[in-house]
Amino acid sequence: xxxxxxxxxxxxxxxxxxxxxxxxxxxxxxxxxxxxxxxxxxxxxxxxxxxxxxxxxxxxxxxxxxxxxxxxxxxxxxxxxxxxxxxxxxxxxxxxxxxxxxxxxxxxxxxxxxxxxxxxxxxxxxxxxxxxxxxxxxxxxxxxxxxxxxxxxxxxxxxxxxxxxxxxxxxxxxxxxxxxxxxxxxxxxxxxxxxxxxxxxxxxxxxxxxxxxxxxxxxxxxxxxxxxxxxxxxxxxxxxxxxxxxxxxxxxxxxxxxxxxxxxxxxxxxxxxxxxxxxxxxxxxxxxxxxxxxxxxxxxxxxxxxxxxxxxxxxxxxxxxxxxxxxxxxxxxxxxxxxxxxxxxxxxxxxxxxxxxxxxxxxxxxxxxxxxxxxxxxxxxxxxxxxxxxxxxxxxxxxxxxxxxxxxxxxxxxxxxxxxxxxxxxxxxxxxxxxxxxxxxxxxxxxxxxxxxxxxxxxxxxxxxxxxxxxxxxxxxxxxxxxxxxxxxxxxxxxxxxxxxxxxxxxxxxxxxxxxxxxxxxxxxxxxxxxxxxxxxxxxxxxxxxxxxxxxxxxxxxxxxxxxxxxxxxxxxxxxxxxxxxxxxxxxxxxxxxxxxxxxxxxxxxxxxxxxxxxxxxxxxxxxxxxxxxxxxxxxxxxxxxxxxxxxxxxxxxxxxxxxxxxxxxxxxxxxxxxxxxxxxxxxxxxxxxxxxxxxxxxxxxxxxxxxxxxxxxxxxxxxxxxxxxxxxxxxxxxxxxxxxxxxxxxxxxxxxx
Numbered sequence: 001x002x003x004x005x006x007x008x009x010x011x012x013x014x015x016x017x018x019x020x021x022x023x024x025x026x027x028x029x030x031x032x033x034x035x036x037x038x039x040x041x042x043x044x045x046x047x048x049x050x051x052x053x054x055x056x057x058x059x060x061x062x063x064x065x066x067x068x069x070x071x072x073x074x075x076x077x078x079x080x081x082x083x084x085x086x087x088x089x090x091x092x093x094x095x096x097x098x099x100x101x102x103x104x105x106x107x108x109x110x111x112x113x114x115x116x117x118x119x120x121x122x123x124x125x126x127x128x129x130x131x132x133x134x135x136x137x138x139x140x141x142x143x144x145x146x147x148x149x150x151x152x153x154x155x156x157x158x159x160x161x162x163x164x165x166x167x168x169x170x171x172x173x174x175x176x177x178x179x180x181x182x183x184x185x186x187x188x189x190x191x192x193x194x195x196x197x198x199x200x201x202x203x204x205x206x207x208x209x210x211x212x213x214x215x216x217x218x219x220x221x222x223x224x225x226x227x228x229x230x231x232x233x234x235x236x237x238x239x240x241x242x243x244x245x246x247x248x249x250x251x252x253x254x255x256x257x258x259x260x261x262x263x264x265x266x267x268x269x270x271x272x273x274x275x276x277x278x279x280x281x282x283x284x285x286x287x288x289x290x291x292x293x294x295x296x297x298x299x300x301x302x303x304x305x306x307x308x309x310x311x312x313x314x315x316x317x318x319x320x321x322x323x324x325x326x327x328x329x330x331x332x333x334x335x336x337x338x339x340x341x342x343x344x345x346x347x348x349x350x351x352x353x354x355x356x357x358x359x360x361x362x363x364x365x366x367x368x369x370x371x372x373x374x375x376x377x378x379x380x381x382x383x384x385x386x387x388x389x390x391x392x393x394x395x396x397x398x399x400x401x402x403x404x405x406x407x408x409x410x411x412x413x414x415x416x417x418x419x420x421x422x423x424x425x426x427x428x429x430x431x432x433x434x435x436x437x438x439x440x441x442x443x444x445x446x447x448x449x450x451x452x453x454x455x456x457x458x459x460x461x462x463x464x465x466x467x468x469x470x471x472x473x474x475x476x477x478x479x480x481x482x483x484x485x486x487x488x489x490x491x492x493x494x495x496x497x498x499x500x501x502x503x504x505x506x507x508x509x510x511x512x513x514x515x516x517x518x519x520x521x522x523x524x525x526x527x528x529x530x531x532x533x534x535x536x537x538x539x540x541x542x543x544x545x546x547x548x549x550x551x552x553x554x555x556x557x558x559x560x561x562x563x564x565x566x567x568x569x570x571x572x573x574x575x576x577x578x579x580x581x582x583x584x585x586x587x588x589x590x591x592x593x594x595x596x597x598x599x600x601x602x603x604x605x606x607x608x609x610x611x612x613x614x615x616x617x618x619x620x621x622x623x624x625x626x627x628x629x630x631x632x633x634x635x636x637x638x639x640x641x642x643x644x645x646x647x648x649x650x651x652x653x654x655x656x657x658x659x660x661x662x663x664x665x666x667x668x669x670x671x672x673x674x675x676x677x678x679x680x681x682x683x684x685x686x687x688x689x690x691x692x693x694x695x696x697x698x699x700x701x702x703x704x705x706x707x708x709x710x711x712x713x714x715x716x717x718x719x720x721x722x723x724x725x726x727x728x729x730x731x732x733x734x735x736x737x738x739x740x741x742x743x744x745x746x747x748x749x750x751x752x753x754x
Contacts, residue, residue, distance in 0.1 A: 004088075004132070004312075010321065011313045013330050014188070017598035018088050025052065026092045031061075032099055034139055037235040039147075042103065044228040049219060061093040061100060067215060069096055070105070073680050074208035081105075081208070082183045082192030082680065084595070084603065087132040087312075094600045097191050099133075099140060105193065106141045106179070107230055108214035110148035113176055120749040125153040125169055127161040128181035129285040129377040130310040131191045134160075137181050141193075142240045146233035150176075156246045160285045160310060162378035167200035167543035168258070169251045174198070174534045174750050182377040185282075185520075187332040187595050188313055198747040201476035201542035204738070244754065252289065255547075256296040262526045263427065263551050265434075267299055269558035275366055276304045277554055280356065282317055282335045283376030284310035290378065290547055299554070306361060314376060318352045323594065332596045337373045337382040338415055338520070339589065340401075350403060350413060353384075359405050362386060368566065370557040371411065374546040380520030381549040383419035385412050385567045398575070399584040399693045400568055412568055416520040417451035417585040417689070422567060423549065424454075424514040425574050426556040427524055428461055431513075436527060441507030445475045445515040448499060448660040449674050452582035452689035453575075460578040463513055464506050467498045469661025469734070470676060475515045475523075476542040477738060482506065483539060484743040486529075499661045499737055512539045518587065518687065522549050534750035582671065584693040588686040588704040590617075595681075610682025616708025617684050618677040620645075621664035623718045623726040625657045629733070633717055644713045646702055661734045666703075673699045 006012035032042055045059060052060035073081050073096070083096025090099045113122050126141045128134035138158055145152045153175070155161050163180050170178045178196040195203040222228040233239070248254060256264075281287045287308040294300040307315045314335050323331040326344040333339055333351040341351045353373075362369065371384040387395075389408045395401075400418065402410040414422075424444070431437040443464040446454055458465045468474040478496060485494045486509065494506040512525025521544025529537040541548075560570055575583055592610025597603040624641065627633035635656060642651045653669040663676030663685075671690025678684070686704025688696035710723070718726075 007311070007313060008316055010316050010319050010330065013321070014313075014598075015088060017330060018086060018189075021599045022086060022089050022092065025054070025058070026086070026089050026094075029089075029091050031091050032103060032140070032232075034136060034143075034232075039234045039237075040232050042230045042232060044104075044218070044222050044230060046222050046226045048100075049223060063093060063100070063104075063219070066093050066096070066098070066101055067219065070101060071212045071215075074212045075205050081195075082186065082190060084189045084600075085133065085191050086600070087189055090133045090136060092600075094604075097193075099136065102137050102193060103140055103144060103230060104215050104218065105211060106144045107148070108211040108218065109179075109195070110145050110150055111214050112210050113150065114148055117176065117749055121752065122150045122749070123153065123173070123175045123752065124150055125166055125173075125175055125178035125196075126180070127155065127163075127166040127178070129160055129162070130283045130312050130314075131181065131183065131376065132188065132312045133191070134181045134312075137191075137193070139235065140232075141179050143233045143235065143237065144230070146237040146239035147231040149239070151239045151241055153241050153244050155250050156242050158242075160288055161250060162285060162289050162545075162547070163194065164379050164541065164543045164545035164547065165251055165255060165289060167196055168255055168541055168545075169200075170196045170198065171200035171530075171536070171538060171542060172251070172254055172532050173754070174532050174536065174752075176747070176749065180377075184377055185334055185336040185375040185380060187334050188319070189332070189596070199476065199480065199538075199542050201480075202471075202473040204473060204477070247754075249292075250289070252292050252296065256293055258526070258530065258541075259293070259297070259548065259551060261528060261530075263524055263548055263555075264297055267297060267551075267555060269562060270299050270302055270554050273302050273558050273561055275369055275561060276302055277557060278304050278306065278362070278365060278369055278371045279550070280306050280371060280373040281308050282337075282374060283312070283314045284308055285376050286374045286378040286546065290374075290550070293547055297551075302554070306356075317355050319355065320351065323596075329594075330596055330598075331594070335375055336380075336520075337384075338413065338587075350401070353403060353411070353413060358403075358411055362405060362411065367409065368561065370553065370567070372550055372553060374550070375520075378546050379544045380416075381419070381522075381546040381553070382416070382520060383414045383422075383553055383567070386410075387412050387566050387568060391566065391568055394572070395568055398568065398572060400571070412566075414567065414571075415518065415585055415587075416516070416522075417453065417518050418571055419553075420514070420516050420522050420549075421451065421453055421457060421574060422556060422570055423522070423552045424524075425457065425578075426559065427552060428463075428513060430555075439527070440509055440511040442513045443504070443506045443510050444513050445478050447471070447474070447517040448665055449587075449663070449676060449685070449687040450516065450518040451585045452672060453580045453585070456580045456582060457574065457578045464504050464510070465498075466496055466504050466506075467500055467660070469499055470517060470519075470663070472517070472521055472542070472544055474661070475517070477742070479512070479515070479539055479542070480743045481741045482510065482512075483537060484741070484745075486539075487537070497737065497740055500658060500665075515540060516544065518585070520544075524548060524552065533754065581691045582689050583691065584696060585689045586687070586693070586697050586700050588700040590684040590686070590704050592682040592684075607682045613708065614677045614682050614684050617675065617704075617706055618664070618708070619723060619726060620706065620708045620710065620714065621657070621666075621675050621703070622659060622730055623723045624714075625659040625664045626726040626729050627718055627722065628657055629659065630729070632722065637717055641711065641713045641717055645706070645711050649699060649702060659730050659733060661737060671696050671699070673703055675703055
């Protein structure tokens, strides 16, 4: 396999660290040679399952240890089974994501599909963004599926496509599903295989466990008989199909048709804009697809681009040569533009945006220029705008972040909570102006960690709100529950439960106005149900799309340019019109280890120790929520525990503590605080929303960073047995929420006419 050359000093430092920390036996390994374009066989041996030992087991890959971690993550994954990889030696099975593991998982998924759809033509899609080794992994997936008789659609020359396009085509073309290689806005050394089902939504845990069980079967055979043969098809196998995607223009034409039926119905104002919009294509993946979409919509000349070249190091964005404590070391903050960090002196800053050097790149752009930042797989969006420094007092008053570009210019950086509030408000006003809003009852789906202002806004417009756990697959699950009722009882009121346990009556033939989450992903529904080629119907697509968000943001920017308003002025207008009290939102990200550590053994150990800290923090709050739900405690007794543990905070107006599927939600009369552990990493996230920015910031910081040590009052209220079992009890509650009203119908492969 060809080794990649570093493009800059920082990337060279990363490569140097990886090279030095990789043992010779891994550097010299040649287990799977995908440079061989012909058909070949990989023999999985019994020895591969056990740990490497230079004398006793020189062929050891420690696959049993790898599989234990992989299976654990499959049970809880919110966005694909992801983790770090050895970017220079992808066959390194010490890492969670590696070539051997991808081969095994792909084979297992292929075998499950063949068993489910015996005698039928199975079609899947495989795509990727720009991360290290993505081309290799895509080639492996396509060739293994072809060897199992599965027709695999790929773009011409297997070039990049965004995750939302892979999802859209899985549904639209009635595929059995798809594979997509990404790790969203995660650090450069991370990657994942994101599994898409026939709906185009991410696998639910029960779907992942089917192929996890199949990997176990493969291991059992290798253990029993000594070997297991895995066939790899030739690179030019006719079942690896570029022709369909070529004929469909990668699905661009179908997607533009979808946009024109919804958010892109009237773009005349965009076509008349005087100032161009500025698109930041982090990693470059967005450009290849989005530029063609904009061209089809005849608005391509209204945009300026930055970083259109595809680069797995993401143009050094978010990369530094010191860590947050000031130590001289390679450090990656990811490419999430909204991440806030602290310098050693305590000063807060946006490390990702700072690394974009906008004080230079935006120097010649006029005031009012809207900047749209999208991530490597092009599903999330951050909205910014160049405004006058004179707006700073108002920005600070409304909790709008900004960075200085020059003496008299700032770049406002809107959280997704703020940006999406503006986009959904604009969309509703569009529907009202077109006389369509009243044609259907309206509803939205949001994660509990998203802004309270969204709920207040929805109430103002009579829009029902369904709150769900974090993760777009949770949003998609509600969509499917709604569609089931629309299909079976089209004249009846649609009713679904939210994760708080409330039954929400959405009315007869409701339509989705908005679905999204505070981390930057959103989708909007269509007036007419979206149909696949075989006639399946959906109220909205299953994956967040930065393209859809960019189209709405562009239309809003055009309207504001026409009205001579800034985004901050528009946000203030919404707050006033909708009587929004909870104007502020915060997110505190707590990572318990350095994800950029190049030594995998140190990384694993640090992650294990960090997971213990994360779990302690989680269980402190979760056990209180479950105790209330089980009738073992009441809100007053829980308030006493919290008052005792956090003397600097007031819990007088705390009204409830609830488990919300993946975190603990503290509801107050004037705010909410949610403490949510990562299901797959040694991290905790603390969210807050309310009417006092300083107050919610303090709560999120203190509760999020708590050690989790049980206090004497906590032990008096919660027995050790109850404490230890609370996670398992919580999982049962979560699964009941997921399963209630779920569409359990089995996908039937249609007769393909394309």
